[in-house]
Amino acid sequence: MYELRSYQNDLIQRITKSMQNGHHHIIVQSPPRTGKTVVMAEIARRTTAKNNRVMFIIHRKEVLDQAKATFKAQGVNPNLATMGLVQTLCRRVNKLPEPQLILIDEGHHALAKSYQKILIKFKNAYVLLFTATPRRTGQKQLDQIADDIIIGKSIKELTNEGFLAQFRYFQPPNDFNSKLLKRNSTGDYTNKSMAEAMNTKIFGHVVKQYQRIAKGMQAVVYTYSIESAKRVAQEFNNAGISAKEVDGKTPEVERDEIVTDFKNQKLKILVNVNLFTEGVDLPNVDCVIMARPTMSLALYLQFSMRCLNPRPGKTAIIIDHANNVQKFGYPDDDRDWKQAVISGTKSVSKINTDPGMPIITCDYCFAVVKTSEVKNGKCPLCGKPIKIHEAKQVKDLDLVEAKNRKKLIAEIVKSDLLKKVANKKVSELKSPAEFNAYAKLHGYKQGWVYFQLKMRGMIKK
Template structure:
């Protein structure tokens, strides 16, 4: 089975092949493709075209399987999986792997020429498994991500989001291709999103305190604000209204993102048929819940800290953001669960209960801007969101 790439996908693949083929380019690079852009298809096309052995990293078993199967569907047979979670440790011309499985075996990959890292914003430029492994191989590295920034904090400068090509030290030095979210929306490749900011009465963000890293709000301050205004009861009332909306038709699935288990449990106690998915949910149970959710047998899934990446359900049309966050990446990843288009979906609904829309804006307004000399930054309606202090 073959695929015809969209124009921007072809451009991304061509740019990557040129990058790996150019012997004068010594520095590592990134490509920025929005959520829903078809990154697994682009990775498959790049890997199938490269000469020499190529190692493709994914951050999770789910994404690895998605990328591997996409390449197999091309009819490429000389590919394999090296991952303990799959119970497979095979090496081929194109090897899909998780970093935890290969970190202690760099000698097995000394003959590899190319490395592709999916979700490359997860690479810690200062320390960690990726940095350790990459230092032992003489390979060019290309990263792909929808969120090209990492949190950085210091005693002198406080906390800020830094574009990953501007961290010191940095793993990736340049952007060789990017496409804006608004471009894909205008072309009809992403679903239209309708936003509904619905802060509870009395909600006061000034009561929320940043944690010591500046990465997000403290658990204690969030809980105190929830309890002060009975956020739990408000959340139940909103989800009930969404189950029977006055306009817009019945929703195909309501995915609620909560910070703590307490809000999720309140939903299951108050709304029959609600299911909870969390980091503690056994794999088999989680797969069953998601299968029933997609089939329409479960109307509401309360998600506690998971399903932000790798959860592919294009029909999903309603997200309730029931947690405040200071993380632009988390906001974008969550909203992105509803941005994939589907013929039966006129528009996705993003119901924000905690002021995140005011903090970050709509994802269509996020823009990558090159300030010259490689000084990339992310903006929203003219306001700079990266490389500025919180």
């Protein structure tokens, strides 16, 4: 049996009080990596101990197997517990015994028709909607089915208390073009548009930045398609770093073997397409690499916090190749989850209680840091000078960018050096002059040039 942590006991007490106050459909918010399955198992144990029936609903098989093991270890009476995938339970809903309590894992999915069919069938049951991110993409939110929300401890609080690992966030320069992104019916980006937005150079770039920032760490990479995942895995293997790709089409036996090898540290890099987001237990991940954008705050937090399982002395590394931090802020930013569940709230930024999101990227080491961390004008990680730029209106930036592009095109036509480096990779640049020309072409600052030259021994001091 698991011994509950203080914040887990607090959640259960507050859930009980909410029920006593007459609420029947309750959202229970707690950040990723905080053991929500253990909390649900303990609630199920107490419920079945009173001879009441429980139903547990989940939407992924690999997570269901883990949940069953947790419920068993916690002492839940299996004769009074119905546990299954939402698709299966939905098909069999008329044959299922009526529960007094329904537990929904990743409860932000509960507006889907399959969940609603079950909830309507068992309308007298108490319903607990567990989720790290009650905010959904789209206009319809959980206030349509819930009558209360219980907010767990914040990521900052849990980190300060040692329940989550400290982390550092990096956003390397990239050729990512967000203007090419298009949304699908779920509100997130289409695979086709992500493929167009993410320059093909990203595949090799992911490996190089991993070697520079997180070399030797076990890492999970999130990509946007099976093809891109295979490409990234191949690039890692070509660099002598053991990597495997898994996706929804990977045979279950093979997938389990790969995950086991990763858990046993026989494999350094695990590349996937949306498999290792919700619930899957990968305790030894120290680095997360986001090689895809998302419009979903839920996915962003699941991606970025995958590496935050704590260990003494651990500082996790998050590498963002798709500018997600610019949209959502830091993973541990404070968010108003009560506001998030209100239908019609259009912008994710409206639920950030710190709307300014004062973060900047160091031109030298590419660390994303908060302005409050900058002391004496220096980056807290590399110690190099860092400039806090004043915000400008977007329209002004667009005008400046347009003028600069026209000027740059004219320079390329006249300059043999700019033409020479136009189609080169960074690894193919041979001299300071070429690095400066490359930086000019791609809009990189002199700090980037300095860092590249320093790494290659072209600058002695």
